[in-house]
Amino acid sequence: MMKPKVAFFGMTSCKGCYFQFLLLGEMLTNVFRSVEISHFWMLKEQNRDEKYDIAFMDGAVSSKSNIEKVKRIRKNSRYLIAFGTCACLGGIPAIRNSRRGYHEMVYGRPVKHPSLDEVTPVDRHVKVDYRMEGCPINEQEALRVIRDLLIGKRPREPDYPVCVECKKAETRCLFKDGVPCMGPVTNGGCGAPCPASRTACDGCRGPLPDANWGSEADLLSEHGISREEIKSMFSKYNTSKTSGRASK
Ligand code: SF4
Ligand code: SF4
Numbered sequence: 001m002m003k004p005k006v007a008f009f010g011m012t013s014c015k016g017c018y019f020q021f022l023l024l025g026e027m028l029t030n031v032f033r034s035v036e037i038s039h040f041w042m043l044k045e046q047n048r049d050e051k052y053d054i055a056f057m058d059g060a061v062s063s064k065s066n067i068e069k070v071k072r073i074r075k076n077s078r079y080l081i082a083f084g085t086c087a088c089l090g091g092i093p094a095i096r097n098s099r100r101g102y103h104e105m106v107y108g109r110p111v112k113h114p115s116l117d118e119v120t121p122v123d124r125h126v127k128v129d130y131r132m133e134g135c136p137i138n139e140q141e142a143l144r145v146i147r148d149l150l151i152g153k154r155p156r157e158p159d160y161p162v163c164v165e166c167k168k169a170e171t172r173c174l175f176k177d178g179v180p181c182m183g184p185v186t187n188g189g190c191g192a193p194c195p196a197s198r199t200a201c202d203g204c205r206g207p208l209p210d211a212n213w214g215s216e217a218d219l220l221s222e223h224g225i226s227r228e229e230i231k232s233m234f235s236k237y238n239t240s241k242t243s244g245r246a247s248k
Helices: 018-024 024-034 064-076 085-089 091-099 104-105 139-150 162-168 215-222 227-235
Strands: 005-011 034-038 052-058 078-082 130-132
Touching: 005 064, 005 139, 018 139, 024 139, 034 227, 052 085, 052 139, 078 085, 085 130, 130 139, 130 215, 162 215, 215 227
Parallel strands: 005 034, 005 052, 052 078, 078 130
Antiparallel strands: none
């Protein structure tokens, strides 16, 4: 029997999501036995461009060649997974959408750069079958999505905030200890590892559709966060003008 073909691609990102995925180690080896890895430049020397059953796309779209790539891979794939916050929302590479003079900041002088004026998420260009936010992704979620697709089940994107996962894990709310947190307005699915280690959620899975932003802003301001800082916290991972899940 032919094994399903799975492929992994990258665009503009730090590649941290793939490193996180590889942390699955032995569990990944078990999954990889059931599939054929057609393309994974981090693991394989020989990569084939062909039709795929499942394609993972990491990174934001920041150049014309990225647009061509994402369209080609969509055309060749049965399921396309936006892998990580850069792919789902623009993420960190999209911070430059709202800044000027970043080339000078990075290179110390004006430079001609081939990138597009606006960095965009994958779903701005093609249809996406599953958005796996996270900076980086949660490797257990990646495993679940692969397993679901292999048994013909359509994976469901989590539709609750990070706070729900704190409650499930019986993690004491950081606000109770005076620590401002983005959990109430952030997409869940990560298992809330940051609050569990007493670090505030900084919203890396992007904004929850229909989040109560006014109430979160009031809470943050009661905890001494300035208006300017609140604005920056709200836009850190979502500067691409579309909110992945809200844009469906
Ligand atoms: S710690 Fe943050 S994510 Fe957890 S319940 Fe409190 S506000 Fe929500
Ligand atoms: S708790 Fe927040 S910052 Fe931490 S992984 Fe989850 S969404 Fe990201």
